[in-house]
Amino acid sequence: MTTEIQTEIQTEIQAEVERRRNFAIISHPDAGKTTLTEKLLLYGGAIHEAGAVKVRKAQRHATSDWMAMEQQRGISITSTVLQFEYNNCQINLLDTPGHQDFSEDTYRTLAAADNAVMLEDAAKGLEPQTRKLFEVCKLRGLPIFTFINKMDRPGQEPLELLDEIEKELGLKTYPINWPIGTGDRFQGVFDRRKQKIHLFERTAHGSREALDRVFDLDDPRINELLDPDLYHQLKEELELLEHAGSEFDLDLVHAGKMTPVFFGSAMTNFGVQLFLDSFLDYALKPGSHLSTLGDMEPEYPEFTGFVFKLQANMDAKHRDRVAFVRVCTGKFEKDMTVNHARTGKVVRLSRPQKLFAQERQSIETAYPGDVIGLNNPGVFAIGDTIYMGKKLEYEGIPCFTPELFAYLKNPNPSKFKQFHKGVLELREEGAVQIMFSIDEAKRDPILAAVGQLQFEVVQFRLQNEYGAETLLEPLPYSVARWVTGGWEVLNKVGRIFNAAVVKDSWDRPVLLFKNEWNCRQAEADHPELKLTSIAPVVSIQPSESGEEE
Numbered sequence: 001m002t003t004e005i006q007t008e009i010q011t012e013i014q015a016e017v018e019r020r021r022n023f024a025i026i027s028h029p030d031a032g033k034t035t036l037t038e039k040l041l042l043y044g045g046a047i048h049e050a051g052a053v054k055v056r057k058a059q060r061h062a063t064s065d066w067m068a069m070e071q072q073r074g075i076s077i078t079s080t081v082l083q084f085e086y087n088n089c090q091i092n093l094l095d096t097p098g099h100q101d102f103s104e105d106t107y108r109t110l111a112a113a114d115n116a117v118m119l120e121d122a123a124k125g126l127e128p129q130t131r132k133l134f135e136v137c138k139l140r141g142l143p144i145f146t147f148i149n150k151m152d153r154p155g156q157e158p159l160e161l162l163d164e165i166e167k168e169l170g171l172k173t174y175p176i177n178w179p180i181g182t183g184d185r186f187q188g189v190f191d192r193r194k195q196k197i198h199l200f201e202r203t204a205h206g207s208r209e210a211l212d213r214v215f216d217l218d219d220p221r222i223n224e225l226l227d228p229d230l231y232h233q234l235k236e237e238l239e240l241l242e243h244a245g246s247e248f249d250l251d252l253v254h255a256g257k258m259t260p261v262f263f264g265s266a267m268t269n270f271g272v273q274l275f276l277d278s279f280l281d282y283a284l285k286p287g288s289h290l291s292t293l294g295d296m297e298p299e300y301p302e303f304t305g306f307v308f309k310l311q312a313n314m315d316a317k318h319r320d321r322v323a324f325v326r327v328c329t330g331k332f333e334k335d336m337t338v339n340h341a342r343t344g345k346v347v348r349l350s351r352p353q354k355l356f357a358q359e360r361q362s363i364e365t366a367y368p369g370d371v372i373g374l375n376n377p378g379v380f381a382i383g384d385t386i387y388m389g390k391k392l393e394y395e396g397i398p399c400f401t402p403e404l405f406a407y408l409k410n411p412n413p414s415k416f417k418q419f420h421k422g423v424l425e426l427r428e429e430g431a432v433q434i435m436f437s438i439d440e441a442k443r444d445p446i447l448a449a450v451g452q453l454q455f456e457v458v459q460f461r462l463q464n465e466y467g468a469e470t471l472l473e474p475l476p477y478s479v480a481r482w483v484t485g486g487w488e489v490l491n492k493v494g495r496i497f498n499a500a501v502v503k504d505s506w507d508r509p510v511l512l513f514k515n516e517w518n519c520r521q522a523e524a525d526h527p528e529l530k531l532t533s534i535a536p537v538v539s540i541q542p543s544e545s546g547e548e549e
């Protein structure tokens with residue numbers, strides 16, 4: 001590449017990076033993720049009437065229906081990235097699978113995100129799935145923006161909700177807007193950035209942008225428009241926030257130590273635009289990624305990226321698999337020929353696609369912060385790096401803590417080969433984690449999953465793709481911890497009460513506990529034992545049998 005072309009490309013990449021914001025929503029089922037996503041798309045002009053994303057609710061059907069649907073459609077119904085333009089910025093919303101399809105992919109998606117939006121239901125506050133996802137964000141130091149939803153319904157006190165985040169997640173909070181009343185008496189929010197009152201008008205089913213009437217805090221008309229007690233309360237609370245609350249610190253936000261908080265109601269569109277505007281101002285642009293060549297800045301002129309998720313089609317007739325790649329540096333162009341770091345092979349990226357809900361569109365170019373879907377007939381594994389120019393490899397993606405365990409049994413000895421191959425390939429693909437008992441007599445693999453659907457998917461695919469029927473024998477554990485320091489440390493500690501010892505696919509010791517309490521007890525009894533719920537990175541290696549393009 002000549003210096004002139006290089007400078008030109010760098011300028012182009014810089015401009016594209018500058019206008020990109022990428023995020024994932026972390027929430028517990030029912031907090032309103034689908035509704036908020038839809039409203040963000042509505043404000044972003046990507047859809048013109050709310051309702052378009054409703055089809056995603058299909059994900060809530062019973063598992064068996066879900067599989068049948070996958071089969072009928074021939075493509076996966078889970079979308080992975082939604083792109084839209086807003087105020088000349090390109091926003092990439094990475095979808096974190098939730099509900100019944102909660103799996104390791106939900107965690108892995110966060111490896112490709114630059115920011116996270118933590119969505120809470122005002123009545124429920126922090127919920128288990130949100131806490132788990134938060135831990136992964138914390139590990140990555142992602143900036144977290146909090147949207148407290150359903151303010152149109154009776155909820156907890158706003159100050160209590162902030163207190164919960166501060167105490168339980170150890171995050172400082174800074175409310176960017178402040179609610180005026182809640183539930184039936186939710187009348188609007190005060191925008192602390194611009195010092196304006198936004199009055200709430202309930203829109204019919206929220207299918208259009210909400211009417212937003214904006215006033216100064218001391219506008220005389222406010223006395224007539226707001227209930228006097230709420231106005232009084234607002235002034236008091238604002239004073240309290242000014243004196244007792246933290247000061248806004250964007251560096252702390254970017255370091256994932258302070259969360260800007262927004263109150264609103266996604267269903268009625270209220271507060272969505274205020275959120276979006278502030279988010280664009282405060283969110284991190286696509287940043288650097290650690291690699292074997294050091295920290296790679298997005299403006300690095302050569303295209304590089306890593307695979308964070310693989311998605312296989314459930315339909316045996318269309319055995320297509322898609323590898324989702326986060327673009328880290330440079331410019332991606334269709335038909336590019338890139339190097340595959342792990343195998344040393346050259347791969348032509350001829351059918352790149354982006355996904356918008358159900359539709360797949362072919363893409364011509366992509367920049368840092370974008371996600372591209374590549375056809376993957378067995379070439380890619382989770383954590384793989386693809387690159388142009390100098391060889392490099394990005395940090396892999398760790399193993400996340402599974403919570404469901406079961407022996408996977410093969411009832412037909414004559415099918416052992418198919419069973420074995422299938423289990424190996426599905427593990428490599430990242431569909432499920434596989435562990436083994438340390439008791440040599442127990443040879444059946446242990447499936448270790450984050451969500452129930454992973455079990456069903458594995459059994460379904462083994463049957464359909466490999467012709468191997470299987471039986472599951474559930475194990476009574478729900479907490480897995482890797483032992484830092486490995487076998488050496490574990491052997492020194494000796495027997496641990498109320499824990500089973502198994503090994504993961506890399507022969508690392510894992511302790512399985514029936515519950516959190518037993519786990520905490522073991523840590524208290526053996527202070528020398530350091531346990532971790534997220535195992536260090538080992539890239540998943542595809543087997544020799546993987547076909548190639």
Ligand code: G4P
Binds near residue numbers: 032034150153264268
């Ligand atoms: P999820 O993807 O996080 O699981 O949540 P989803 O958006 O599907 O929302 C869950 C339920 O909460 C839906 O009700 C939705 O309408 C409702 N909801 C979302 N945001 C708000 C809000 O701001 N205010 C109120 N009052 N409700 C909200 P549903 O009865 O399950 O479905 P639907 O029949 O309303 O579509």
